[in-house]
Amino acid sequence: MSTPAEDTPELRQWIIRQTEAGRSPNDLLTELAARGFGEAKAVDVMTAALQARLESVRARNDVVAAESAASNTVPQSLVKDWPQSVYAFDREARVLFTINEPRIVLFGGLLANSECDELIAQTRRHLTDSNVIDVQGGGEQRHGDRTSTGTAFGRGATPLITRIERRIAALLHWPMENGEALQILRYAVGQQYKPHYDYVDPNQPGAEPFLARGGQRVGSLVMYLNTPKAGGATNFPDIGLEIAAVKGNAVFFSYDRPHPSTKTLHGGMPVRAGEKWVATKWLRVSRTDP
Ligand code: PD2
Numbered sequence: 640m641s642t643p644a645e646d647t648p649e650l651r652q653w654i655i656r657q658t659e660a661g662r663s664p665n666d667l668l669t670e671l672a673a674r675g676f677g678e679a680k681a682v683d684v685m686t687a688a689l690q691a692r693l694e695s696v697r698a699r700n701d702v703v704a705a706e707s708a709a710s711n712t713v714p715q716s717l718v719k720d721w722p723q724s725v726y727a728f729d730r731e732a733r734v735l736f737t738i739n740e741p742r743i744v745l746f747g748g749l750l751a752n753s754e755c756d757e758l759i760a761q762t763r764r765h766l767t768d769s770n771v772i773d774v775q776g777g778g779e780q781r782h783g784d785r786t787s788t789g790t791a792f793g794r795g796a797t798p799l800i801t802r803i804e805r806r807i808a809a810l811l812h813w814p815m816e817n818g819e820a821l822q823i824l825r826y827a828v829g830q831q832y833k834p835h836y837d838y839v840d841p842n843q844p845g846a847e848p849f850l851a852r853g854g855q856r857v858g859s860l861v862m863y864l865n866t867p868k869a870g871g872a873t874n875f876p877d878i879g880l881e882i883a884a885v886k887g888n889a890v891f892f893s894y895d896r897p898h899p900s901t902k903t904l905h906g907g908m909p910v911r912a913g914e915k916w917v918a919t920k921w922l923r924v925s926r927t928d929p
């Protein structure tokens with residue numbers, strides 16, 4: 640090129656088209672150099688073009704997630720025709736298995752190893768005994784069925800949590816605002832969460848204050864932050880399913896009514912060796928407290 644190298648909208652479009660067509664960054668940098676760009680300028684132009692493209696893809700994904708959320712009655716993974724993977728906001732997760740009744744999907748690699756490690760590191764110093772919802776009196780209480788320790792992070796508590804929450808919203812086509820605080824749990828050897836339903840029985844006297852803040856729970860995502868040495872599977876006794884806890888994987892299940900007929904009875908089986916860490920996101924019908 641004889642004219643001076645210039646960063647123009649047309650050039651950025653060209654960089655995006657070439658990248659989407661599969662050309663490598665090195666190849667494009669070589670071509671930009673041939674067009675008269677110095678090395679640093681070429682890297683700047685490429686970075687700016689690709690960053691802008693990424694932002695617009697993310698914004699579009701958010702719109703698609705919000706639009707489909709508006710037409711769903713429960714969160715759902717739009718896993719149709721058995722794809723090997725799904726794209727959620729900023730990450731591709733593998734689809735390891737799906738079950739229709741109850742609706743269960745196991746995702747592989749939903750969280751990166753570094754994200755799991757960071758969540759554990761952020762939590763380790765803040766562990767307190769886990770509670771269950773007190774269906775008699777409202778509020779929460781200790782219960783022998785749930786012997787883990789843990790903590791909760793409100794929505795948007797850290798940049799990492801915001802990123803994971805946006806990923807979950809895109810994955811399950813459900814608004815971020817309908818998600819409860821992220822619960823991080825640690826189970827030591829022998830600790831467990833005996834089989835239970837995640838929804839609240841609306842006929843119990845203490846259900847009302849819970850339901851007043853966002854309505855019923857309609858879906859759960861349990862993300863495994865480490866791989867226990869032994870034990871700690873998530874089980875669904877009604878259907879004889881046991882899912883091994885594997886770092887980065889996540890099990891999703893939904894329930895369209897607060898009733899055992901959903902077959903979503905599930906538990907965290909006792910850890911036999913090592914420890915087990917999970918992050919749980921419960922999803923409500925409506926917007927709930929951050
Ligand atoms: O830790 C688990 O595997 C587990 C099992 C059942 C977590 C939950 N339920 C939960 O947090 O609701």
Ligand code: ZN
Pocket residue numbers: 835836837859905
């Ligand atoms: Zn549960």
